[in-house]
Amino acid sequence: MVPPPGSPSPPPNSQFTQQFLSSVLSQRGPSALPYTEDVKWLIRQHLLSLNDAYPSLQPKTATFTHNDGRTVNLLQADGTVPMIFQDVTYNIPIVMWLMESYPRHAPLVFVNPTRDMIIKRPHSFVNPSGMVSIPYLQNWIYPSSNLVDLARNLSHFFGRDPPLYSQRRPNPNPNPNPNPNPNYVPPNHGVISSNSSSVGSSRPAIPPRNYPPSPYGSGSSSGRIQVQPPAARAEDPAEVFKRNAINKLVESVHSDFGVMRKNREAEMEGLFNAQAVLRQREDQISKGLREMNNEKEGLEQQLQMVLMNSDVLEGWLRDNEGKMVNMGNMDVDEIFDHCDPLSKQMLDSTASDLAIEDVVYALDKAAQEGSIPFDQYLRNVRLLSREQFFHRATSSKVRAAQMQAQVTNMAARMSQYVG
Numbered sequence: 001m002v003p004p005p006g007s008p009s010p011p012p013n014s015q016f017t018q019q020f021l022s023s024v025l026s027q028r029g030p031s032a033l034p035y036t037e038d039v040k041w042l043i044r045q046h047l048l049s050l051n052d053a054y055p056s057l058q059p060k061t062a063t064f065t066h067n068d069g070r071t072v073n074l075l076q077a078d079g080t081v082p083m084i085f086q087d088v089t090y091n092i093p094i095v096m097w098l099m100e101s102y103p104r105h106a107p108l109v110f111v112n113p114t115r116d117m118i119i120k121r122p123h124s125f126v127n128p129s130g131m132v133s134i135p136y137l138q139n140w141i142y143p144s145s146n147l148v149d150l151a152r153n154l155s156h157f158f159g160r161d162p163p164l165y166s167q168r169r170p171n172p173n174p175n176p177n178p179n180p181n182p183n184y185v186p187p188n189h190g191v192i193s194s195n196s197s198s199v200g201s202s203r204p205a206i207p208p209r210n211y212p213p214s215p216y217g218s219g220s221s222s223g224r225i226q227v228q229p230p231a232a233r234a235e236d237p238a239e240v241f242k243r244n245a246i247n248k249l250v251e252s253v254h255s256d257f258g259v260m261r262k263n264r265e266a267e268m269e270g271l272f273n274a275q276a277v278l279r280q281r282e283d284q285i286s287k288g289l290r291e292m293n294n295e296k297e298g299l300e301q302q303l304q305m306v307l308m309n310s311d312v313l314e315g316w317l318r319d320n321e322g323k324m325v326n327m328g329n330m331d332v333d334e335i336f337d338h339c340d341p342l343s344k345q346m347l348d349s350t351a352s353d354l355a356i357e358d359v360v361y362a363l364d365k366a367a368q369e370g371s372i373p374f375d376q377y378l379r380n381v382r383l384l385s386r387e388q389f390f391h392r393a394t395s396s397k398v399r400a401a402q403m404q405a406q407v408t409n410m411a412a413r414m415s416q417y418v419g
Contacts, residue, residue, distance in 0.1 A: 017051050017059060018044075024061055024075070033061070034072055034100045042103055042143065047077060050147040056080045057096070057151065064097055074098055078112070081151050083158040092158050093117075094132070096147065106140035107147070109154065117164045124247060126163040135254055161247070308413050342398050342405070349395040356388040 024033060025040045035043060047059045057079035064074045075098040080091035097108040109132040113119060119126060125134045136145070136153040360381060367377040 014048075014051065018048060021047055021059060031073075033075065035075075035098075035102070039103055043075065043098060046103065046147045047075065047098075050077055050151060053148045054079065054081060054151050056091070057094075064099075072100065074100070077147065081155050081158070083155050083162065085159055085162055090162070092154070092162075092164065094154065096150070103145070104142045106137045106145070107150070109137065109150070111163050113164050116166055118167045120161075120163055120165055123163050124161050124251070125157055132163075138258075160243075304414070308410060311413065342402055346395060346398040346402065349391045349398065353388055353391045353395065356384050356391070360384055360388075 021044045025035070025044055027033065050057055051059065057077040060076050060078055061073055062076050063071050064076075065071050077096040077098075078094075080093050082089050082091055084090075093112040093114065095110050095112050097110070099105065099108060110130040111119065111126055111132060113130070119128060119130055121128055126132050132154065134153055134157050136150055363372070363377055363380055363384075366372050367374060
């Protein structure tokens with residue numbers, strides 16, 4: 001994928017790279033990159049750290065096309081990562097795409113072969129389209145995973161099994177051009193085969209210098225400086241078998257680890273759900289226990305009240321037991337005797353209030369039937385209401401005094417139960 005026309009590409013200078021990243025990540029509106037605001041600073045730090053560790057991997061913006069046809073402008077790191085194969089360092093061209101969900105999810109990594117390179121088929125970690133899938137990408141963990149460690153892992157796994165090799169092309173010029181480089185190896189030494197292939201190329205921005213042998217052939221129309229590697233040597237069958245066995249074992253262990261991880265995650269999810277249910281039940285039990293304690297306290301208070309009222313009634317019965325002999329000759333209005341002046345005053349005020357209420361009711365009926373004049377009705381109601389107000393005020397004051405006396409009496413009785 002190449003950047004669209006007009007897409008800014010930062011120079012290799014570290015300061016310019018910082019300015020470039022700050023500029024593209026701070027854009028707003030339709031041209032803004034599709035990353036959330038809370039991770040833009042972390043993306044900037046990841047790309048700067050990657051550029052410091054691997055200067056050839058330069059950050060750029062380019063258009064990425066999804067499988068469903070959607071296009072989006074994303075950040076990428078385009079360049080090469082070194083690998084060591086058979087004690088020789090080669091450079092593998094790659095592109096790291098920082099998707100919309102980065103860094104919470106792993107980036108997409110593709111090998112980027114030139115016209116004279118071919119992707120090795122089959123390959124353990126690279127599919128025919130060039131997409132890379134190594135354990136570090138599959139086990140990406142936010143926020144500890146980063147691009148620098150990803151580049152190191154790519155270098156390690158590419159060194160074990162190079163993903164690219166050069167294809168043989170006929171040389172149109174039979175006379176080889178002289179090369180001033182003393183480390184140059186003639187092209188008739190051949191290239192590395194697909195079973196032991198690797199890549200060694202340099203970015204166009206790097207000035208000419210001495211490079212390690214490359215497996216990509218002699219010439220290149222893109223102007224890259226390439227050097228032919230030594231002739232392919234026959235590998236020991238025991239080493240090949242050992243390497244294949246190790247790769248198979250690693251793949252098997254990785255597969256078993258993936259299955260085990262999924263099983264443990266399912267078990268943990270079940271345990272978390274059970275924990276949530278247990279906590280909910282704990283809250284319900286605690287709430288029920290609090291309600292039962294409150295109900296118990298209320299019942300105890302009611303029990304104390306019943307006991308005190310029982311004592312009051314028993315005392316009244318003892319005091320009035322002798323009066324039952326003359327009950328037949330006693331007036332109904334004289335059955336209840338006042339225990340104190342407040343009770344007498346309360347009884348008189350309540351009786352007067354109710355009597356006035358009956359008189360007002362009778363006056364209402366008389367006024368409705370036209371038995372008395374309306375002005376006389378109003379005058380009588382006004383006088384009776386004034387008198388009724390005083391009786392009700394007196395009843396309210398007497399009731400307050402009785403409540404105070406009752407509270408004092410209850411406190412005195414409570415002391416004997418507590419003691």
